[in-house]
Amino acid sequence: MKLQQLIKTHQLGLLFQQGKFGIEKESQRVDANGNIVTTAHPAAFGSRSYHPYIQTDFAESQLELITPPNEKLSDTLRWLSAIHEVTLRSLPESEYIFPLSMPAGLPPEDQIQEAQLENKWDVEYREHLSKIYGKYKQMVSGIHYNFQISDEFVEKLFSLQQSYSDPIEFRNALYMKLANNFLRYQWILVYLLAATPEVESQYFGEKSPLAAGQLVRSLRSSPYGYVNAPHVVINHDSLKDYVESLEHFVASGDLLAEKEFYSNVRLRGAKKARELLEKGVKYAEFRLFDLNPFAPYGITLEDAQFIHYFLLTMLWLEETGGQQAVEQGKAYLYQVALEDPRAPTGLQTEGEAILKTTLEMLEKIQAGKEIEAIVKAKLEQFADPSKTINGRLRQAIEKAGSYKALGAQLAQQYKAQAFERFYALSAFDNMELSTQALLFDLIQKGLNVEILDENDQFLAVKFGDHLEYVKNGNMTSHDQYISPLIMENKVVTKKVLAKAGFNVPKSVEFTSVEQAVAHYPLFEGKAVVIKPKSTNYGLGITIFQQGVTNRDDFRQAIEIAFREDKEVMVEDYLVGTEYRFFVLGDETLAVLLRVPANVIGDGVKTVRELVEAKNADPLRGDGSRSPLKKIALGEIEQLQLKEKGLTTESVPASGQIVQLRANSNISTGGDSIDMTDQMHESYKALAVGIAHAMGAKVCGVDLIIPDLSQPARPSLDSWGVIEANFNPMMMMHIFPYQGKSRRLTQNVIKMLFPELP
Amino acid sequence: MKLQQLIKTHQLGLLFQQGKFGIEKESQRVDANGNIVTTAHPAAFGSRSYHPYIQTDFAESQLELITPPNEKLSDTLRWLSAIHEVTLRSLPESEYIFPLSMPAGLPPEDQIQEAQLENKWDVEYREHLSKIYGKYKQMVSGIHYNFQISDEFVEKLFSLQQSYSDPIEFRNALYMKLANNFLRYQWILVYLLAATPEVESQYFGEKSPLAAGQLVRSLRSSPYGYVNAPHVVINHDSLKDYVESLEHFVASGDLLAEKEFYSNVRLRGAKKARELLEKGVKYAEFRLFDLNPFAPYGITLEDAQFIHYFLLTMLWLEETGGQQAVEQGKAYLYQVALEDPRAPTGLQTEGEAILKTTLEMLEKIQAGKEIEAIVKAKLEQFADPSKTINGRLRQAIEKAGSYKALGAQLAQQYKAQAFERFYALSAFDNMELSTQALLFDLIQKGLNVEILDENDQFLAVKFGDHLEYVKNGNMTSHDQYISPLIMENKVVTKKVLAKAGFNVPKSVEFTSVEQAVAHYPLFEGKAVVIKPKSTNYGLGITIFQQGVTNRDDFRQAIEIAFREDKEVMVEDYLVGTEYRFFVLGDETLAVLLRVPANVIGDGVKTVRELVEAKNADPLRGDGSRSPLKKIALGEIEQLQLKEKGLTTESVPASGQIVQLRANSNISTGGDSIDMTDQMHESYKALAVGIAHAMGAKVCGVDLIIPDLSQPARPSLDSWGVIEANFNPMMMMHIFPYQGKSRRLTQNVIKMLFPELP
Numbered sequence A, B: 001m002k003l004q005q006l007i008k009t010h011q012l013g014l015l016f017q018q019g020k021f022g023i024e025k026e027s028q029r030v031d032a033n034g035n036i037v038t039t040a041h042p043a044a045f046g047s048r049s050y051h052p053y054i055q056t057d058f059a060e061s062q063l064e065l066i067t068p069p070n071e072k073l074s075d076t077l078r079w080l081s082a083i084h085e086v087t088l089r090s091l092p093e094s095e096y097i098f099p100l101s102m103p104a105g106l107p108p109e110d111q112i113q114e115a116q117l118e119n120k121w122d123v124e125y126r127e128h129l130s131k132i133y134g135k136y137k138q139m140v141s142g143i144h145y146n147f148q149i150s151d152e153f154v155e156k157l158f159s160l161q162q163s164y165s166d167p168i169e170f171r172n173a174l175y176m177k178l179a180n181n182f183l184r185y186q187w188i189l190v191y192l193l194a195a196t197p198e199v200e201s202q203y204f205g206e207k208s209p210l211a212a213g214q215l216v217r218s219l220r221s222s223p224y225g226y227v228n229a230p231h232v233v234i235n236h237d238s239l240k241d242y243v244e245s246l247e248h249f250v251a252s253g254d255l256l257a258e259k260e261f262y263s264n265v266r267l268r269g270a271k272k273a274r275e276l277l278e279k280g281v282k283y284a285e286f287r288l289f290d291l292n293p294f295a296p297y298g299i300t301l302e303d304a305q306f307i308h309y310f311l312l313t314m315l316w317l318e319e320t321g322g323q324q325a326v327e328q329g330k331a332y333l334y335q336v337a338l339e340d341p342r343a344p345t346g347l348q349t350e351g352e353a354i355l356k357t358t359l360e361m362l363e364k365i366q367a368g369k370e371i372e373a374i375v376k377a378k379l380e381q382f383a384d385p386s387k388t389i390n391g392r393l394r395q396a397i398e399k400a401g402s403y404k405a406l407g408a409q410l411a412q413q414y415k416a417q418a419f420e421r422f423y424a425l426s427a428f429d430n431m432e433l434s435t436q437a438l439l440f441d442l443i444q445k446g447l448n449v450e451i452l453d454e455n456d457q458f459l460a461v462k463f464g465d466h467l468e469y470v471k472n473g474n475m476t477s478h479d480q481y482i483s484p485l486i487m488e489n490k491v492v493t494k495k496v497l498a499k500a501g502f503n504v505p506k507s508v509e510f511t512s513v514e515q516a517v518a519h520y521p522l523f524e525g526k527a528v529v530i531k532p533k534s535t536n537y538g539l540g541i542t543i544f545q546q547g548v549t550n551r552d553d554f555r556q557a558i559e560i561a562f563r564e565d566k567e568v569m570v571e572d573y574l575v576g577t578e579y580r581f582f583v584l585g586d587e588t589l590a591v592l593l594r595v596p597a598n599v600i601g602d603g604v605k606t607v608r609e610l611v612e613a614k615n616a617d618p619l620r621g622d623g624s625r626s627p628l629k630k631i632a633l634g635e636i637e638q639l640q641l642k643e644k645g646l647t648t649e650s651v652p653a654s655g656q657i658v659q660l661r662a663n664s665n666i667s668t669g670g671d672s673i674d675m676t677d678q679m680h681e682s683y684k685a686l687a688v689g690i691a692h693a694m695g696a697k698v699c700g701v702d703l704i705i706p707d708l709s710q711p712a713r714p715s716l717d718s719w720g721v722i723e724a725n726f727n728p729m730m731m732m733h734i735f736p737y738q739g740k741s742r743r744l745t746q747n748v749i750k751m752l753f754p755e756l757p
Helices: A003-009 A013-017 A073-090 A120-133 A153-161 A169-191 A241-252 A272-281 A302-316 A323-337 A347-365 A369-378 A389-400 A403-419 A433-445 A484-487 A490-499 A513-518 A551-562 A605-614 A635-643 A683-691 A744-752 B003-009 B013-017 B072-092 B120-133 B151-160 B165-194 B239-251 B273-279 B300-315 B325-338 B346-365 B370-379 B389-401 B405-418 B435-444 B480-487 B490-499 B513-518 B553-561 B607-615 B637-642 B681-693 B744-752
Strands: A019-030 A054-056 A061-064 A142-148 A265-266 A283-289 A448-453 A458-463 A466-472 A505-510 A528-532 A542-546 A567-574 A577-584 A587-595 A598-600 A657-659 A671-674 A698-705 A720-725 B020-030 B055-056 B062-066 B143-149 B265-268 B283-289 B448-453 B458-463 B466-471 B505-512 B528-532 B541-543 B568-574 B577-585 B588-597 B598-600 B657-659 B673-674 B698-705 B720-725
Touching: A003 A153, A003 A347, A003 A484, A003 B003, A013 A241, A013 A302, A013 B513, A019 A073, A019 A120, A019 A302, A019 A403, A054 A073, A061 A073, A073 A302, A073 A433, A142 A153, A142 A169, A142 A302, A142 B055, A169 A241, A169 A265, A169 A272, A169 A302, A169 A347, A169 B637, A272 A347, A283 A302, A283 A466, A302 A347, A302 A369, A323 B265, A323 B637, A347 A369, A389 A587, A403 A744, A433 A458, A433 A744, A433 B389, A448 B490, A466 A744, A466 B480, A466 B657, A484 A698, A490 A683, A490 A720, A490 B448, A490 B458, A505 A513, A513 A551, A513 B013, A528 A551, A528 A671, A542 A551, A542 B541, A551 A567, A577 A683, A577 A744, A577 B681, A587 A683, A587 A744, A598 A605, A683 A698, A683 A720, A683 B273, A698 B480, A720 B681, B003 B151, B003 B300, B003 B346, B013 B300, B020 B072, B020 B283, B020 B300, B020 B405, B055 B072, B062 B072, B072 B405, B072 B435, B143 B151, B143 B165, B143 B300, B151 B165, B165 B265, B165 B273, B165 B283, B165 B300, B165 B325, B165 B346, B165 B405, B283 B300, B283 B598, B283 B607, B300 B346, B300 B370, B346 B370, B389 B405, B435 B448, B435 B480, B435 B744, B480 B490, B480 B720, B513 B553, B528 B553, B541 B553, B577 B598, B577 B744, B588 B681, B598 B607, B607 B681, B681 B720
Parallel strands: none
Antiparallel strands: A019 A061, A019 A142, A054 A061, A142 A283, A265 A283, A448 A458, A458 A466, A505 A567, A528 A542, A528 A567, A577 A587, A577 A698, A587 A671, A598 A657, A698 A720, B020 B062, B020 B143, B055 B062, B143 B283, B265 B283, B448 B458, B458 B466, B505 B568, B528 B541, B528 B568, B577 B588, B577 B698, B588 B673, B598 B657, B698 B720
């Protein structure tokens, strides 16, 4: 297969670099000291019988975190980050994720529980492994790297060659080349990326095969990792040979199942290897990788990119290894794995030659400067082992005192980092916070989620065969199309709500001052708002809170309003406090009070200092991606202070509330206060009724209520509805400034997937 | 009750003029010669057991058209127009609506069928009337004018007076004043508005009470109209007296039911008069009015306004008539009804005095110039009877030859007018044509419809207790909120449809020329479109319809596209014709082909003349309110001609198709051609599947199909989906340029109200 030639002639370089990438990462749950815990897999993660992201590997304590496949490696790493944040934030307070592959602080073997999966056979298989290999070996963790060659590339290549007439055969041969060449040269990745130089003696039981103080490159990739019995040799000459020899060892009982064959490459695409012959390989799984303790989530994007181009090199090479090459590779692997990591490798020349080939390939396929720099840096590491992960790790272990101590220290650090912006899902921070919160819950509970459009906050969520689409966190199939259209139109909203018998402030429109003034008697004694029909920035609005009692005042207000518009409205003014009711289905799930930006004096600090102190709250940010906003001290705030005879340097008395804004928007530093439990139930029922009248399932209802402790009466002085909102904000309820958090995103999921256990 | 004083002191003038108005109009279905038909009430009008707009009065041939109540009289007249247009367009071709009150061309009595209502008692009641009064008298038609005094006005007035302590009693007294003063002065309206000067002798049976050639002002309001037996005298001194005397005559058997009392005023608001005492009068029905044959729908807006202010005058008057005044009024009514219409009335002085009071009132309440002019014109008619409707009618009858001939002639004229813009509902012409069509169907079938926002095309539709909202003709509760959001986002649409397995053109995006050209092999031999990611006016687009075969051509196209945008897309080009599929639920209801503006030569006419001829189609208009648009001959069209070596003055050969536009939009003069029956069913099923994949109930799906007669295959060369539209246009299917009309609005109604019989 003259792949290089074909890529060059037909300029397939970019297509060659496409593909799909997925990562599976095992790691142990440990306590603050790095000891593996014996607690059950946290219930917060839903059921392992279907969870796509958070599973357990061999042991109950051994998390397996799985990203979905992505066309961009960077997306795969984002998913890895997101799944980690979800996991770390969902663990019990005393638990952490151990960042190194070799287990430390192993409990006695009898206390290690195999993963308690629902499928009985899965548990039995693990019990079998315990018997054959011992439990400790199974506790080693690592990273599996899944790579699917671009289907289009494979098809294009097939169409350009003559050696194969069957596209499946061609595809399988391509993957066999990838697998065998990888197995031949895998030692290079061990040299560069391995991070298991030692392990606590406990791991080996009574006697360690290593000399005291002996360091190696990779215990995990050495014969002391988990390996099959030496006589289990699978023939890699062709996929057919591979399948047949694998079946042979299963039939003979040497392997309990095909998956007991521990190769560093697995060809994927079917449940049984034999099916691959007919269906074709879909992707390959590379299982070689130790956890990188310096990467909070076990692997860096740069290393993942390096691995990608290393894999491409395996395809690019003119040679196509068979069984002999695979055997050679295994010998080299063991050799390098057990080398002293402080010394250069004995295979340096071959390693440098291969990476030089990679560099040549990068140029031919125009892969760009970025990856070129990464590969060059790796190439340099052959001459200087201290720059490899192992090299850096040795220094870090020395500093920490022990392998386990370093692991514990990093585990604590990474968990703390995952909590820094606890309201966000960092990897998806360019989406709205509500969608981030929803994504968090979906990942936690184990629903399949696909981001259809990140800028548009558009998700596809699947549970079994049940598919739902969600936009902006709560716009779904459960709402009717007509409901938001009703809410969008304030006139229609009022009519619909009035028809349904709710208290709606009445309004009368006028087209001339004289016409309006002639109607004065209609309004005499009533609390009214006089405003231009189209209000801009509140211009031209007059409020008679206590009722208008003087015709001249009324006329003046009308004249002011007419300066802004050709039509003027006189509307009932509702006296009371505005609350936001979040309705979902038949329930008001949250009630929120929004209070204008303010500080409370302590008799010591200036307004400026009080603002600074309040702004230190981690919930307060500057951009749009924080639940609360920092209070500014701009013109508007200073004007507000001035009206009360204050400046930013005034020192308010202890307990004195200093309001810094007239409006209560959260976006201008306002406080959100949960009032769900304080609100009289009658208003919650009204909010539900209002949502129903508009056919809405998810709805934000703004009610004006003078006294939230008194039951609602059917008159405007008891309550009134101002407007309703489709796609109501959820973040302010989830992370309020004060009061109880209401995790509304979980309710959205329950609404969409009532079948979820 | 010092109403004038209160209005003046408290400036209640404008409120006084508010209220609600409804009109009920009876008229006979007749043939082209004005003979009353004996056919059944048309089935097109749904069921009379609930129809709010189109009913029958006494006889099966006697239509009763009913407007909903409106706060503006002009809206009531618009409804009257709309209901008429629906009725006239739904009648059998040979039937018309007789525009005069007195019936002409009466069939023999035994051929007149009482209205065949579902309620048995309703039929029996009509049979009873036939016996007591004879059928002919019941065939007289007229207009009932419903007026509700503004509730706010009544409440305000009540709060300002001391005479009444009970608001219901006060309200009832106000309505009694209105009713009694009306009955006292109703002769004035007869003088001005009556239009039944004569009747065919047949009406009286064997001997006419009128002298040969005798003309009167109003036969209908005279004792020869339908009146109760003289001894049935109802006491109007108070509502209580009224109720008791009415009950007395029903108990005695002189009246079969309260409704058999034929007063020119009925107080409404309860089923039984007695209930009014407790519940209060809601509105009053004035039953005096002859049909105005010069108004296509029986009454002009000006006359309706005049009647409103006449009614206000009855409230405004200081006097409050009792039984004596009512008796006096009845005597005056009969006197004026039987006067010779050519002569001034004997009561001229009183009439002029009342209208002068009206004029004084108008000034005091600042009613405006318009109504002042109307009242002044009526005032002048006391001195010149020829200006009254009767006066004009006499001339028209003379010209037509006979009363019946005039009626037949006008009936034909009004029906023809109703068909002039047969695709529109003229009164609601500021709404979209689709909403007009939907309104038409709703009125025809008898669903209660309320226009919530005319500019926003927002309707509330009710059938029994079942309420639905509709925006833009087909945006309803039946679609999910998420569906339009999916369709709005082209990226998401593609992903959703691709996930569901539909043929979607693939696209690849590039950020540099070199990157794109490097991918050339991906596209070699394929039909592709190269375009800037954001297309503006089609700039920068290159299409390789036959497949791109040359790298340099490809590069050039890429370069052109990059001049317009920083990102360029290479998309599969779908070869074929674009069809619009209109999907509702599980069915493709219509398939449309849109053809660019064109004319077909005849070897004689120039392009300009051909365009003029084609533009004469009544479906083609200039604004937005016509199903098709006139073809322009502007720059774009002339350029298009020039490219083919033609000018507007060229004479195309017979059969030569001259295309005048590159685009196929209906809005630029394109033709719409229904292809529903020609389209292979497999594509219709696909369109349904595509709508379902997006959760859509109502959806416009655009498919590209090379051969509509061949069954669909699962590859892009058989068909592809370009995009989907929520709120798809319906008008182009309902009134296509060519092919069968698909009345989609009826399907929308069936979807919303499946329970509708």
